[in-house]
Amino acid sequence: MKEYSEKETRILDTAAEMFANQAFHKVLLSDVAHAARVGKGTLYLYFKNKDDLYFAVLFRGFSILVDTLRQHINQKNISPTEKMEGIIREMSTYMFMKATNAHLLSRVMHFPEGGEWQDKRTELWGLIQEVIEEGVETGEFEDSCPRFTSQYIPSFVRSISIFPPEGLNHEEFCAHACNFVFKALKPDR
Numbered sequence: 001m002k003e004y005s006e007k008e009t010r011i012l013d014t015a016a017e018m019f020a021n022q023a024f025h026k027v028l029l030s031d032v033a034h035a036a037r038v039g040k041g042t043l044y045l046y047f048k049n050k051d052d053l054y055f056a057v058l059f060r061g062f063s064i065l066v067d068t069l070r071q072h073i074n075q076k077n078i079s080p081t082e083k084m085e086g087i088i089r090e091m092s093t094y095m096f097m098k099a100t101n102a103h104l105l106s107r108v109m110h111f112p113e114g115g116e117w118q119d120k121r122t123e124l125w126g127l128i129q130e131v132i133e134e135g136v137e138t139g140e141f142e143d144s145c146p147r148f149t150s151q152y153i154p155s156f157v158r159s160i161s162i163f164p165p166e167g168l169n170h171e172e173f174c175a176h177a178c179n180f181v182f183k184a185l186k187p188d189r
Helices: 006-021 029-035 040-046 050-073 080-097 099-105 115-138 146-162 170-185
Strands: none
Touching: 006 029, 006 040, 006 050, 029 040, 029 050, 040 050, 050 080, 050 115, 080 115, 080 146, 080 170, 115 146, 146 170
């Protein structure tokens, strides 16, 4: 993941909170700079404009999520089923538990296009595909096209996190999402 300076981190943290709690058009760069305890000129050293800052917040959040998933699946002595459950839990926790993420990351799975964004999406899908393929290899899963399934799972988690049924809590969602995914991946025996 990209390394950020202390000031840049403060700006990104502050902006993430402001974008999550206010409409985009109401977030002013001067307010972000003030809350982050930097001068407005300093903010412009890191970000060209509000759109640039907004997409930097999105990308950093998405990168953190992908790095967390990579660490999870690289753990030794856990089965593909445990890895997949962890993937679903990490994605949903990230989206559900931080107001910033459900609102902001809702835009990341499908845009912006190209460059580092597409590379990060491809990395996410590749991590999930790796777990599915491992599960197929060990006989825990059946899947004729892990590449497609690896893209369905984040879309499913993202969608239900953005548009949750009334009264749905995080634990219920995780249990249902795991059940749904495992019904599709686990062979009937």
